[in-house]
Amino acid sequence: MGKFEIKTTNSGKTMFNLKAGNGQVILTSEQYNSKSACENGIESVRTNSQNDDRFERKTAKDGSPYFNLKASNGQVIGKSEMYSSTSAMENGIASVKKNAPDADVDDNS
Structure with a gap:
């Protein structure tokens, strides 16, 4: 099962990563000024x-x-990693849809 991980950046802002069940980051947020915005x-x-x-x-x-x-x-609201192929990217999108x-x-x- 996937999970969102909230963390504080070195600049004091808050952000999150969505991780798949295997622990791989599949989506990274922008940096927010507050935890509630995150x-x-x-x-x-x-x-x-x-x-x-909504997937660009x-x-x-x-x-x-x-x-x-x-x-x-x-x-x-979130960006993916760089993928090696279009099919790998589509698998990443499917993982976000499944886990989020x-x-x-x-x-x-």
């Missing part, structure tokens, strides 16, 4: 991850595929 971001991931239209599939300058998860207002809705939250902030 928690709202987690809820937004839970909701928006169930709508395929992209290609980095070096050709690596990756994706952003966007909220209904178009704001990016009922992932536990581990607060390490």
Whole structure:
């Protein structure tokens, strides 16, 4: 089962990673000014991850595929790692869809 891990950055902001059951990071948030804003971001991931239209599939300058998860207002709420292939990226999206809705939250902030 996946989990959200909340942590405090070196600059004092709060962020989260969504990890798959194997411990691999599948989505990384922006940095938030408050823990409550970070928690709202987690809820937004839970909701928006169930709508395929919210996944923006992209290609980095070096050709690596990756994706952003966007909220209904178009704001990016999470970014993926760089993948070796489009099919690997699609597997990452499927993992976010599967894990996000009922992932536990581990607060390490």
